[in-house]
Amino acid sequence: MRRIIIESLLILLISLFLSILYNTVSPRGIEILPKKAVKKAEIIEYIYYRGYV
Amino acid sequence: MAAKLSFIFRIVIGGVFLLAGLAKISDPVRFILTLREFRLFPEMIIPFTAVYLPWLEFVLGISIFLGIMHRTSALMLAGLNMLFVIAIGSVIFRGIVVDCGCFGLLADMLKLPDMADWKSIVRNLLFTLMCIGIFIIKKTVISLEGYIKKQ
Numbered sequence: 001m002r003r004i005i006i007e008s009l010l011i012l013l014i015s016l017f018l019s020i021l022y023n024t025v026s027p028r029g030i031e032i033l034p035k036k037a038v039k040k041a042e043i044i045e046y047i048y049y050r051g052y053v
Numbered sequence: 054m055a056a057k058l059s060f061i062f063r064i065v066i067g068g069v070f071l072l073a074g075l076a077k078i079s080d081p082v083r084f085i086l087t088l089r090e091f092r093l094f095p096e097m098i099i100p101f102t103a104v105y106l107p108w109l110e111f112v113l114g115i116s117i118f119l120g121i122m123h124r125t126s127a128l129m130l131a132g133l134n135m136l137f138v139i140a141i142g143s144v145i146f147r148g149i150v151v152d153c154g155c156f157g158l159l160a161d162m163l164k165l166p167d168m169a170d171w172k173s174i175v176r177n178l179l180f181t182l183m184c185i186g187i188f189i190i191k192k193t194v195i196s197l198e199g200y201i202k203k204q
Contacts (some may be wrong), residue, residue: 007125011112019108022078030081030100 059190062183067118069180070130074111076157081107087154091169092147093140107157109133117187120196127187134181141169141177 023029077084084103088094094102110133116126137155144151152160153169160167167173193199 004125004128007122008129011116011122011126011129012109015109015112016105018112019105022108023081023104028079028081030085030104 055190056192056194059187059193060195062187063117063120063123063193063196066127066130066180066183066187067114067116070110070114071118072114072159073156074107074109074114076159077103077107077154078111080158083157084154087152090149090151091140091144092149093143120193121198121201123193123196123198124188124191127184131181131184131188134177134184138174138177138181141174144169145171145174 081103084107085099088099088103089096110130113126113130113133117123117130137153141153149169151169152167153173154167155173156163156165156167159165187193
């Protein structure tokens, strides 16, 4: 039973990793999160504000 | 005999879900439209589901095909197939005519029937039975897991 749970979690995580990786890299990738673009802009702004760049 | 039967089920199920996953991975936008037509999921989770579900099918298919963690994968795939049966059943019950989206682009290329109807329910139930068969029969032949254990 424990083996099944661990293996299921592993499979779910591998699929999640591959799907996000493919969606990010592939030109066929789509917007998963509705406000992805806004978040990205906020992160860039934060990095500049903190003086990391 | 049982081990050979499990092997045949593995090849069939693994092959089908590997191809079905790949067909959907190659065209996520089409899968989004299909999921929308089902009118089952909230709009927020549809894009994520359209990206994640084909990869889950692909990983489960490949692991069953190669015979690595195949019993767990078969159990998960049986659950997934039952969800498909419920989803298609609800569409039929509500009288919505829609593509089942099971094989994505592959259905167009091979001109396979891909409507959400009783045939697709029977097909999914058959796949579920095969998955349960793979899970119940503990022994199998020609598997990557068996090969690794031997080394």
